[in-house]
Every structure is written in structure tokens, then in C-alpha cells.
Amino acid sequence: MSTQLLTFIFVGLTFVLYIGIAIWSRAGTTKEFYVAGGGVHPVVNGMATAADWMSAASFISMAGIIAFSGYDGSVYLMGWTGGYVLLALLLAPYLRKFGQFTVPDFIGERYYSKTARLVAVVCLIFISFTYIAGQMRGVGIVFSRFLEVDINTGVLIGMGIVFFYAVMGGMKGITYTQVAQYCVLMFAYLVPAVFISILITGNPIPQLGLGSLVNDGSGLSVLQKLDNTLIDLGFNAYTQGQKSTVDVFAITMALMVGTAGLPHVIVRFFTVPKVSDARKSAGYALLFIALLYTTAPSVAAFARLNFIETIHETEYREAPGWFKTWEDVGLYAWTDKNQDGKVQYAPGAPFVGTPNFTDARGVQGERLVTNELTSNDNEVYIDRDSMVLANPEIAALPGWVIALVAAGAVAAALSTAAGLLLVISTAVSHDLMKKTLMPQITDKQELRFARMAATVAILIAGWFGINPPGFVAQVVAFAFGLAAASLFPAIFMGIFFKRMNREGAIAGMVSGFLFAFSYIVFFKFISPELNTAEHWLFGISPEGIGAIGMLVNFIAATVVACFTASTPQAVCNMIDDIRIPAARDIAVD
């Protein structure tokens, strides 16, 4: 059977599974729609959280980024896992005790203010849409490469599937679908990693394989060999970083804090029965996530090594089929600078910008580009997002493994997209309609609003997927900066500082958000040519600015809180109540 047919079968089977689960777990009440009825077992919730969390960026982009940036890629590994420590220790148990449906719910009640709730809703919608655009793009890439449909058609198919189970099942449908998706994506990630680890080192555990000797008799470990190979080609060593220490520090911090402040992750902890379950659930979630995140660096290093060994100094005519397939999709390009018919791989971009293909073919049969060439020796353009998907082909693994990876990537993108759509629709139906604009609506009407909001959100997300503003992981990185600068400090101070009042929290959220937002927009959209270390504030890139935004938030909030009326007694009582797991007589439920 051809790989393409296998891919159709695998992806099709998983879709049938997801839809089956959605029908079985249809939501009937708002409580089921928002928090799956609040009775999800901590391990199940942990697994669902892991799937919710591991997006197209984790599955498709992360290993690719690490492969091409080596040590510097660690910021994503640590940032996207370390945040769970903050979440489990500082936020999740207290928010579960608080016991409502949404993050704006907490901010609105804790800061006794509809304005604070609305500011939180705006931050949440911004963050979630930035994040979701990356997911839809990821779905598009998988469909275009493996099912050979247009990227836009791929996005539309993905939208259709998510629409079906997110709109019908709400949180209940999403939770159980995500458990299935976790299994699919984890299996799909591990199988090629194990195979490749055995091929390169003989060690079946990829995590250990990364430190093992390469079985080519050289006596070098994988990392040593990779370092040597890269240095020979003029690159920097894989295990050494390029980014400045302050930037690595700031990006890691922004990603960690942002992770803890992402609404679609936080709401997952509203679904477990008890406070202690929220903590355990965060532990299980991170355990399930760590399985993929500790495999990713191995996948990255193996992929880079394999890539160089198969491509560098190879005649283009003899280059393996996968190179040409990815070239046809438009994610690879080769331009024969020295006219020797061989592929040379060297540091630097082969030409300016992303490839601008013409319809013509060159003397070797390669796709010609119209981009202005650079003066370095590099002839290869590689879109980093392709690395994980191409990896099994590069290692010449059988077709079913490739099909499996495609199904896994779709699972990763869909599970995250669904979780995000849910928070957006909840923010609109619950926080905006029920709690602010139309408090008299019934449960049924609220549910209808939730479904309508989800539908609109999917359409907007699809538009973003078709007209994406950048690389999958890059787009996602912005969501973290914004979450770190706005929501995390507001929630954290709400639990840990009784003195923090309405005025302080609003001032903090607004200033943190605006600061991070304008910094990112300035360097990424208004003046991208200035986006270099010497123009950055304290040498911190737009990816890491969330760390400073968080400080801006804390400072603005503290200063304003010092000069305004203190928190009312009733709210102080509520804080006492959420701080302890046991119920008091004035229970919140």
C-alpha cells in the first residue's frame, strides 16, 4: 500500500474515533459544556491536559527548531514544561477551590469588578486567537504534505472536524477526545524516535540514545559527532548557544510564566472533583508531557545528523525522494550556486526571505526561485516546521510510520485548537453575555450562545490558518508573552496578596498587556528590520519580552494599589476561603 493511502486510512480512522467519542459524550448542561460536569478523574484530566497542551508547535515545530538551533532550543523545552510547576504550585489548586467556570470569572470576582472581568476577557481572546492561528497552520501543513491537498483545503477539513466535536460536546466531548488524541500523538511521536534511535545508536530509548555512542565505529557519542560535523561545515557547536544569556533567561521565563497563564490550560483544572486532584492532575499532565518533551531533543539531534549525512555533497539528481517531495510542497528549496550539480549545506540563508518559486525547473530538475541569492556557500532552504514530519522519511522508515506521524500531528493540532475554541466560546457566552450583558438568560440560552461563539471562533481561526502571520512556533510564542504580561500576574496576586485591589489589578493587566503587545508588534510588524539585539530593550528579543511585561504588570499594580482603597472585607474572606482546600460554612459552589 502506498504511504498516501495509509495516511488516508490512519487519519480517517482517528477522525472516526474522535467523532464517535463526541457523539457518546454530548454535553447537555452548561456545567458539562464548560467543565465536563466537574467530575473528571485526575489521571484522565492529566492526559487530556497533556493533549490540550501539546500543540502543532510541540509536535511539529519544536524538534525542528531544536535541530537547527541546538542548545538555544532548550528555551522551549524548559519554558513549556517549567510553567507547570508554577501552575501546580501557585494557581491550579486555588482556582479549583474557587470553583467557577472561567479565568475571567476569577478575576471578575476577586477584583469585584466587571471592568477587570472585561479586561481579562479581552486578554484571553487575544491570547487564544494568536495561539489558535498556529494550530490551524499546522493542520494545513500536514494535509498539504501527506494527503496532497492544498494547505487551504487542509485548514477547512481541520476546522470541520473541530467544529463537530467542540461545538457538540463542549468540555466533556473535548476531554474524552483529547485522551484519545494523546494516545495517538504520543504513539506517533515515539515510534519513529525509537526506530531512529536504534538505527543510529542501537539504544531503543531515545532519551538515552542521545548520549550514546554512534554505531559507526567512530567511538563518538551522538552529540560529539554532531558537534564535530557542524563545526566542520562552519556552523557553531550544537551544544553551545548563540543567543545571549540574558535573552535565553528572559525567553525561558516568559514561556514558563506564559504557560501558567494560558487560559485553556488553567480551565482544565476546573474539571477535576477536588483541590488535591488539581495538584495531582498537574503532576500527571506534566509527566505525560515530559514523555514527549524529553524525546524531542533526541529526535532533533538525530534528524539534524541524518539530514546532513544524506544531503550534504549529494548529487541533486540522486537526492532521496523526500527531498524532492518537500520541495514540491514548497518547504524546501535548492539553488545550485556553484553549478556543480551537488547539494552544499553550509551556515546562513541560501537566499533572502522565503522561497519565491517560479513554474520553471532548472538544469537538474530543481524548482527555480526568484529570490536574491546570498554570498555564502549554503544552497539549501529548509522550513524548520518540516523536520519532524520528514524525519521518518529521512531515516527511510516504512510507510506506516510516516502515516502514523501524520495522524499524530493532526491529533496534536486538533486537540489544542478544540481546547482554545472552548475557552473563547466560554469567555463570550459566560463572561460577556451571562455575567455582563444579559444576566437574565437561561442555562439553555447560554449554551446556545456558547455554541454560536465557538462557530464564529472556528471561522476566524480558519482565516488565520489560511493567512498565517509567521512560523507556527513563533506565532505561538507571542501568546505566551501576552499571557505572561497580563493574566498570570493578576491571578497570582489575587491569590497571594490580599492587599491587591481592583484598581491595581486593572492597571497591571492593561499596562503589562499593552507593553508586551506594542513591543512585539513594533519589532515583528512595524519595523522588522530593527529586530536585532542592539535595538532590543536590555538585549531581550520580542519572544522574551513577556518576562519584562510581567514585571511592568507587577510594578504598575503594586504602585496603583498603594494609592487606592484597600480590598473589601468580603473579598478578603473569599481569599481565605480559596487558600484552604477544606470547605468552610460560607462555601463557594
Place this chain on the structure above:
Amino acid sequence: MSKSEDNYHHEGGNLPEHNEGGTQEPSVKHEVIDAYWKANIRLLVILLTVWAIVSFGCSILFVDALNQINFFGFPLGFWFAQQGSILCFVILIFVYSKLIGRIEDRFHLDDKDHEKKGGEQ
């Protein structure tokens, strides 16, 4: 361990056993919550220090020094950045979950069977 906890046991022993949903006077005293909260903060500070050391310390600030050490085929700093820190994060959450559970038991503030707590002592 500390004075505040002794204080709690004294107070806790006299918890009134009333359950009228609407009363303004909570059944758990403020002093108990404050003592529990102090113990919780102490634990949080310790665990978050470990969190910061493995991530920002071993993996970022001191990465070059640690890279001189070979750890099962990895430069140690690089290993911390790409695998070690993640393992520590997982362990930290489970350790917190375990230890805070013990503290809650000691203060009788856990979330199981809380209705009976007042009468137990």
C-alpha cells in the same frame, strides 16, 4: 514545629459544629488559615528555589561550567537544559502534592470528609 501550629490544635479542638449555609462567621478560624498559609508559603519557597536552580541556574547561568562535566555522554549543562530540568519539574509537582497533603492533614484542612472535621477531636 512552630507555635502557630500548636495554637491551631488548641483552636481546632474547639471548632463549633454548625452548618447553616448562610452564616457570615466561618467555621475555620483566621488564625488556622494564617498558620496553614505560612507553612504552605515556606514549602513553596523551598520548592520554587529548586525549580529556579535546575532551570535558570544549571541550564542557563552556569551551563558553560557544567558542560565541562561529562554525564552519560552528555555535557552536564546541556543535559540539564534538555532533559534534566524537565524531570526535576515532574518530581517537584508530585513532591509538593505529597507534602502539602501532609500539612493539610495536620491542620485538618484537607478536602476529604470536611463536614465531620469539627467533631473529630
